[in-house]
Amino acid sequence: MAAIELEGLTKRFGDVVAVDGFDLTVREGEIFGFLGPNGAGKSTTIDILLDFIRPTAGTATVLGHDAQTAGQAVRSRTGVLPDGYHVYDRLTGRQHVEFAIEMKEGSEDPEALLERVRIADAADRKAGGYSKGMRQRLVLAMALVGDPDLLVLDEPSTGLDPNGAREMREIIREENDRGTTVFFSSHVMEQVEAVCDRVAIIDRGQLVAVDTIDGLRDASETGETLYVYVSDLDEGVLERVRSLDGVDSAAIDDGRLRVSIDGVSKFAALHAIDRVASVQDFSVVESSLEDLFVRYTNDVQEVEA
Amino acid sequence: MTWLTVAKKDFRDAVQSRALWALVGVFVALSIVSTYAYVEVPEMFGSPGGATFGGLLFFTVGLVGLFVPIAAIVVCYKSLAGERELGSIKLLLSLPTTRGQVFAGKVLGRAAVLAFGLSVGLVVGLGFGAALLGELDGVAGLVFVLVTLSFTAVYATIVVGISATTGSTSRATTLALGFFVVFELLWDVVPMGVLYVVEGFSFPTTIPDWVFTVSQLSPSSAYFSSIVALLPDLADAAGADPAQGGPGVEVSAAEPFYASPEVGLVVLLAWLFVPLAVGHARFTAADL
Numbered sequence: 001m002a003a004i005e006l007e008g009l010t011k012r013f014g015d016v017v018a019v020d021g022f023d024l025t026v027r028e029g030e031i032f033g034f035l036g037p038n039g040a041g042k043s044t045t046i047d048i049l050l051d052f053i054r055p056t057a058g059t060a061t062v063l064g065h066d067a068q069t070a071g072q073a074v075r076s077r078t079g080v081l082p083d084g085y086h087v088y089d090r091l092t093g094r095q096h097v098e099f100a101i102e103m104k105e106g107s108e109d110p111e112a113l114l115e116r117v118r119i120a121d122a123a124d125r126k127a128g129g130y131s132k133g134m135r136q137r138l139v140l141a142m143a144l145v146g147d148p149d150l151l152v153l154d155e156p157s158t159g160l161d162p163n164g165a166r167e168m169r170e171i172i173r174e175e176n177d178r179g180t181t182v183f184f185s186s187h188v189m190e191q192v193e194a195v196c197d198r199v200a201i202i203d204r205g206q207l208v209a210v211d212t213i214d215g216l217r218d219a220s221e222t223g224e225t226l227y228v229y230v231s232d233l234d235e236g237v238l239e240r241v242r243s244l245d246g247v248d249s250a251a252i253d254d255g256r257l258r259v260s261i262d263g264v265s266k267f268a269a270l271h272a273i274d275r276v277a278s279v280q281d282f283s284v285v286e287s288s289l290e291d292l293f294v295r296y297t298n299d300v301q302e303v304e305a
Numbered sequence: 306m307t308w309l310t311v312a313k314k315d316f317r318d319a320v321q322s323r324a325l326w327a328l329v330g331v332f333v334a335l336s337i338v339s340t341y342a343y344v345e346v347p348e349m350f351g352s353p354g355g356a357t358f359g360g361l362l363f364f365t366v367g368l369v370g371l372f373v374p375i376a377a378i379v380v381c382y383k384s385l386a387g388e389r390e391l392g393s394i395k396l397l398l399s400l401p402t403t404r405g406q407v408f409a410g411k412v413l414g415r416a417a418v419l420a421f422g423l424s425v426g427l428v429v430g431l432g433f434g435a436a437l438l439g440e441l442d443g444v445a446g447l448v449f450v451l452v453t454l455s456f457t458a459v460y461a462t463i464v465v466g467i468s469a470t471t472g473s474t475s476r477a478t479t480l481a482l483g484f485f486v487v488f489e490l491l492w493d494v495v496p497m498g499v500l501y502v503v504e505g506f507s508f509p510t511t512i513p514d515w516v517f518t519v520s521q522l523s524p525s526s527a528y529f530s531s532i533v534a535l536l537p538d539l540a541d542a543a544g545a546d547p548a549q550g551g552p553g554v555e556v557s558a559a560e561p562f563y564a565s566p567e568v569g570l571v572v573l574l575a576w577l578f579v580p581l582a583v584g585h586a587r588f589t590a591a592d593l
Contacts, residue, residue, distance in 0.1 A: 050399060053592040076401035086391035090321045091314070096396075102310045103400040139396065 001064055003028045003150050003181035004049065008058035011044050018044040020205035021058065026183055026198075031176050033192035034185040036202040037297055042185040043083045045202075046154045049183075050080060063150055076104065079143030081136070083154035083185075089128025093119055093138050096127055097145065104146035113141040118167065132159030140171065151175055153184035157191055169195050189293040203297040216292060225285045226266060228257040230277035237277045244272045307402040311410025312417065315384070319418045324379050329422040332372050336430030339368060344437045358442045359539035361434045362449045366532055368430075369423070369453055370525035373460050374489050376422065378481045381415045381464035385584075386477035389593055404589045408469055412581070416461035420454050427453065448535050456528040459576045463524065466580025469588040492523040521568060524576045530569025540566075 004026035011019040019041045026032045036042050047053045048060050051071035060067040062074045087096065097110040114120040117137035122130065127138060136159050143151060151172070157165040172182050172195055186192050192199055193213055201209040201216075209216060230237065233252060241250045241257060246264025250257060261269045266284060273279055319325070342349075343364050347356035385408070388394040397407055427450060435441040467480045487495070496519040501508060521530055533540040 047593070050395075052395060052398060072401050072403050075399060078399075080399035082392075082395040082399055084392045085395040086388075086393040087396065088314075088318050088393055090318050095314075095317065099310065099314045100400060103307055103402060142396070143399075 001028060002026060002061070003030075003063060004032075004183060005061040006045070006058065007061075009045065009048065009055055009060055010057040011041075011048060011053065012056045017205050019048070019055075022202075022207055024200060024207065024210065026181065028181050029176070029179055030197040031172065031182040031195050032184070033196035033199040034183060034202065035187070035189060035192050035199055035293065036185075037187055040187075040202045040297075041205040042187075042202060043154055044205075046083070046152060046183075046185060049152060050075065050078075050082070052082075076146075077149045079145065079148035079151045081139050081143050081151075081153040081156050083158075085139060087127040087130065087135050087138060090126060092124050093127055093130070093134075093141075094123040096138055097141050100142040100145045106146040108145055113144060114138075116144070116171070117141045133161060133164050136160055136168075137164070140168070144171075144175070147178070147180075149180060151180055151182045151184070153182065155186060156184055157186070157188070165191065201293060201296050208296050224261055224266060226257075226259045226261060226269065227253070227283045227285065228259060228270070228273055228279055229255075229281040230257060230273065230279055232277055233257065240276045241273055244269070244276070246272075307400070308406040308410035308413065311397070311402065311407055312413035315411055315414025316417050319380060319384075319415060320421065322380060322418075325376065325418065325422050328372070328376050328379060329426050332368075332376070332423070332426040333429045335372075336365065336368060336426060337433050339364070340430055340434040340437065344434065356438055357542065358435060358438055358440050359445060359536070359542055361431070361438065362442075362445060362536070362539065363532070365427075365430065365434075365449075366529055369427075369456070370528060371489075372426070373419070373423065373453075373457050373528075374485050374525065376419055377415075377457070377460035377464045378485060380419055380422075381461055382468055382477045382481045383474050384411045384415050384465045385468040385588060386471050386474045387468070389472035389591075390474050394593055398593070405585060408465070408585050408588050411469075412462050412465045415465055416458040419457045419461050423453065423457050424450075442539075445536055445539055449532065452528070452531050452535060455573065456524070456531075459524060459528075459573055462577055462584075463580045466584030469584035472591065472593065488523040489525055492526065493520060496520045518568070522572055524573070527569040527572035527576065530566040531573055532569075534566035534569055537566075 002025045004024070006022045006024040009019055009022040009024075010017070022045065034042055034045070044053065048055050049062055049067050051067050051074075054068060063077050065071075065073045067074055091099075093114060094110050097113050100106075101108055101110065111120060111123065114123050117140050119130075119134050119137050119141070122134060127135065130138065136156070140153075140156070143153070153172070156168050156172075160168060169191070172184070176182050182195075184192075196213060198210065198212050199216060200207055233255065238250060238252055238257070241247060241259060246261050246269055248260040248262040250259045252258070257273070259269065259273065270279060270282060340361065343361060344356045347360060385394070388397065394407075398404065431446065435446075463484065464481050467484060468477045471477050471480070496516045497508075499519070500512070500516050521527060
């Protein structure tokens with residue numbers, strides 16, 4: 001059974017199409033990253049999974065239940081860290097967690113949960129005085145109540161410092177090791193790359209890619225990029241470099257040649273370039289998934305424009 | 306049964322509202338001052354025969370009728386609209402519950418907060434009055450407190466219901482204040498205005514019964530009528546008659562059933578169920 005199954009999911013707000021006909025399956029037990037720039041439709045999709053908003057068309061099935069008609073059943077097995085939430089300023093951290101335990105009919109010790117997210121020392125302070133990062137930890141603790149089968153985390157590292165983001169990833173992995181499916185959204189590729197089994201990239205309400213991290217790397221011909229300083233760089237040199245074997249693309253960038261290579265070694269490519277124009281210096285850049293993400297989301301914009 | 310848990314959490318949260326306790330403070334101070342005034346010069350406050358505990362109760366009705374709507378607005382207007390505006394509703398609805406349960410829990414929690422605050426005020430005010438008068442009518446006092454707490458619950462329902470219809474606290478404020486102005490401040494005038502228009506922009510010589518009935522439709526009139534209906538002996542003694550309600554309203558001699566004070570209980574019930582239905586329908590259908 002799939003943990004999350006979206007079929008033709010569409011949500012319009014007036015004229016704006018926030019989510020445009022998604023089909024997406026998240027398998028049980030995987031860590032799934034939902035990646036896209038701000039405003040791409042990530043939160044809208046998550047809000048539909050949690051029945052905060054209702055889809056214009058299509059269906060969302062979560063843990064085998066329809067998200068709209070059986071929301072309570074969905075949420076009884078789901079831990080949620082929503083986006084744009086607000087804590088109850090006048091209640092303490094402990095009261096928040098106790099409330100979640102009571103609502104989920106769990107049997108955890110609030111102290112232990114707060115310990116796990118490392119805010120136990122602030123348990124009896126009012127949450128209104130918490131920092132953004134502490135609130136994020138508090139709501140994560142609430143999400144972990146009741147050993148959920150699915151964790152839905154909307155931008156989980158918002159407000160966390162690098163240490164906090166690492167701890168968040170550790171908790172995600174620990175939960176996943178217990179068999180929990182994790183679905184989380186982010187606009188930062190780096191975070192997704194670090195923990196995810198599979199990734200969906202969305203832009204302007206549309207899915208532009210769904211694949212494993214490795215699959216994405218391969219699929220988007222991300223070889224390596226060389227920056228080469230040559231003597232007498234001009235258009236003629238550029239044209240000849242472009243026609244070289246194994247050169248995917250080449251351009252003049254800041255007085256250097258930027259050359260993407262594919263299928264040949266860097267050494268061979270440099271040699272070939274050296275025969276066109278003598279190489280004075282070079283550097284190598286491994287194409288990161290960040291570039292890939294930018295490329296995916298920009299390509300779509302260019303197509304649309 | 307998550308609504309009970311929601312209600313409990315909401316009570317814990319809202320009972321810490323400073324505005325509520327400022328209001329309760331004002332209510333206590335007002336009721337002490339006015340109780341003292343009533344006991345000292347009862348003829349000025351509609352009890353020419355001298356101050357009695359029953360008379361004090363009916364005198365307090367007027368104070369409660371003003372205090373409860375204002376306190377309900379202060380305590381309840383943000384109950385759901387505020388949670389939606391801030392986003393804390395997402396924390397709440399991420400948990401295994403339904404919007405209906407959240408709505409019910411909010412109504413119960415806020416009603417409990419209001420009832421708690423009002424009870425403090427009533428115990429102090431009526432206790433002070435009983436001590437000054439040297440008499441206490443336990444049964445009448447109990448009936449009065451129960452009806453007053455029901456009225457409080459009704460008003461909490463109305464304002465939480467209003468709050469459930471919108472995700473904006475400024476709109477919730479406007480709606481709640483609008484409700485207060487129309488149904489509490491202007492309601493004596495509204496039926497007369499309607500009559501004036503219906504009769505071709507002039508007043509008839511006798512006021513038809515329906516005007517009186519309409520004037521009873523406001524929650525606090527219904528509350529007053531209910532007290533009269535349940536404590537008829539005291540009402541007679543205190544000279545309290547809902548028919549005296551409107552300014553210059555002259556009720557026709559024959560009293561049709563809908564002009565009897567019992568209708569107040571029905572109206573109060575309606576004020577409980579209509580906001581529940583409207584609020585629930587709007588809240589469950591909304592995109593948060």
